[in-house]
Amino acid sequence: MTSFSELGIGKNLCEAAARMGWTEPTPIQAAAIPVGITGRDVLAQAQTGTGKTGAFAFTVLARTRPGPGVPTVLVLSPTRELADQVSHEMYALSKETRHRVVAIYGGAPYSDQMRRLSAGCDIVVGTPGRVIDMCEREVLDLSGITELVIDEADRMLDMGFTEEVRTIVGMLPSERQTLMFSATFSDEVREVAEGWMDSPEEVSISPECPASDLVEQSYVIVERNRKYEVLRHIVSKNDPKTLVFCATKKMVDDLASRMSEDGLRVGSIHGDMPQSRREKTIRAYRNDRMAILVATDVAARGLDIDNIECVVNYDTPTDPETYTHRIGRAGRAGKRGFAVSFVTPREDRRVQMYEDYTGVRIAKINPKKIAGMDFSSPEVKEYHEGKVRMIQEARDARDAERAAKAKGRPVQPQRAEGVYEQISLNAGKSDGVSRNDITEFLTNKVGVPREAIGRIGLGKRTSFVEVSSEYVEKVLRDAERRRLGPVGVHAIRAPEKVKMKDRV
Numbered sequence: 001m002t003s004f005s006e007l008g009i010g011k012n013l014c015e016a017a018a019r020m021g022w023t024e025p026t027p028i029q030a031a032a033i034p035v036g037i038t039g040r041d042v043l044a045q046a047q048t049g050t051g052k053t054g055a056f057a058f059t060v061l062a063r064t065r066p067g068p069g070v071p072t073v074l075v076l077s078p079t080r081e082l083a084d085q086v087s088h089e090m091y092a093l094s095k096e097t098r099h100r101v102v103a104i105y106g107g108a109p110y111s112d113q114m115r116r117l118s119a120g121c122d123i124v125v126g127t128p129g130r131v132i133d134m135c136e137r138e139v140l141d142l143s144g145i146t147e148l149v150i151d152e153a154d155r156m157l158d159m160g161f162t163e164e165v166r167t168i169v170g171m172l173p174s175e176r177q178t179l180m181f182s183a184t185f186s187d188e189v190r191e192v193a194e195g196w197m198d199s200p201e202e203v204s205i206s207p208e209c210p211a212s213d214l215v216e217q218s219y220v221i222v223e224r225n226r227k228y229e230v231l232r233h234i235v236s237k238n239d240p241k242t243l244v245f246c247a248t249k250k251m252v253d254d255l256a257s258r259m260s261e262d263g264l265r266v267g268s269i270h271g272d273m274p275q276s277r278r279e280k281t282i283r284a285y286r287n288d289r290m291a292i293l294v295a296t297d298v299a300a301r302g303l304d305i306d307n308i309e310c311v312v313n314y315d316t317p318t319d320p321e322t323y324t325h326r327i328g329r330a331g332r333a334g335k336r337g338f339a340v341s342f343v344t345p346r347e348d349r350r351v352q353m354y355e356d357y358t359g360v361r362i363a364k365i366n367p368k369k370i371a372g373m374d375f376s377s378p379e380v381k382e383y384h385e386g387k388v389r390m391i392q393e394a395r396d397a398r399d400a401e402r403a404a405k406a407k408g409r410p411v412q413p414q415r416a417e418g419v420y421e422q423i424s425l426n427a428g429k430s431d432g433v434s435r436n437d438i439t440e441f442l443t444n445k446v447g448v449p450r451e452a453i454g455r456i457g458l459g460k461r462t463s464f465v466e467v468s469s470e471y472v473e474k475v476l477r478d479a480e481r482r483r484l485g486p487v488g489v490h491a492i493r494a495p496e497k498v499k500m501k502d503r504v
């Protein structure tokens, strides 16, 4: 394990880490800091909860000296909550180096932020709109920026900030270092990265170390009109610190008032609330003055609270990325957490989709069992420990397989004869990809033994591959986003109706 002193960040910052109680770098810090510190552009894949803020904070703090009169570091955040949290963490980390940090974001009065900018600072953390605004008001001078950090780039693009960021990038000196952090590497992220960065080194920790591993995931099949009942059972006993996600602002309002009428200590946040009220609620939640927070995705973005025990997907999200983001709110900074998703009978396919994406099996809980179930009870603990063991066993098997391979021993797939499943890959003839390329990709890059690959049906842009059952999870997980010809692979279980015409 790397120590902070081996990262090349200097004595002051090692002291800062120690003062924060951080004994060793997180994987993304160990991977990104040594590259960033050399001045190279870095495109890093990391989710919230992995220590990504520390990764870019240490890099830029080590590379700049405080006090030149104009800011040298600009950090762009998609939301005001995230800007606020990032600025607090950077402030905390710069006690020894004495960099001055200012946060600027919309929804808060100009006067205070303008006063701070005018007083002089080294690091500006801001949302794109307010950064442009402050430049137009001539209180922010970007001519001295040598370090640009684009945090949660995928969210930034999703939220429609591409043009604003482009404008800001256009105002910066071209001689600078750019660090971009994103939970996912979509084509769009790669495209903007190409335009805004100079041959960035890609750093990724997610395939080996997803944040969601620390969260014990479960789901309940429940009709819409019975969700509240189930939720009441989860939160009624012992009040686990719970974050509840709803799909819309109105649902957040309705659910929070219902819970509050029931006498629960609950707060709510969504995008229509004034910033001051949101901040007050988040503070109260952080300080344990309330046990339950009901939120929309946007409002909960970047919420940096370490001791959330339980995430409830009161409404399940349609895409697995949002799911992963949400459950990653629990199980932070090395602590275990649990997540329960309320899935209506019509939505049950989503569970498979989440499993495919996270590579972790999600345990089904009987709603009748949840009734009266106390999540910190020995019964539940035992249940979750069982599940964690299951995940651990799968991982051990994978490690054993890798170790065997490293020693050059052939790995015997212990497969039931002839049990194949079909996987669909987003690459085909039009991408110049052949069957051989697919076989090579699966054997060399994903690590599937040749004999575990069955027939391959080559399509124009989509191909279907038969893979021996016990390697299916591996392919879904390890093939993801790896290069196959010109495409970044996305592998899913093939829909059943697909027919295999072509044979290898």
Ligand code: AMP
Pocket: 021, 022, 023, 024, 025, 026, 029, 047, 048, 049, 050, 051, 052, 053, 054, 304, 306, 332, 333
């Ligand atoms: P982030 O991914 O930046 O949202 O960080 C998640 C949490 O992990 C934050 O509360 C950090 O304070 C904490 N953290 C960051 N780096 C470390 C570290 N090396 N050791 C322990 N905790 C850390």
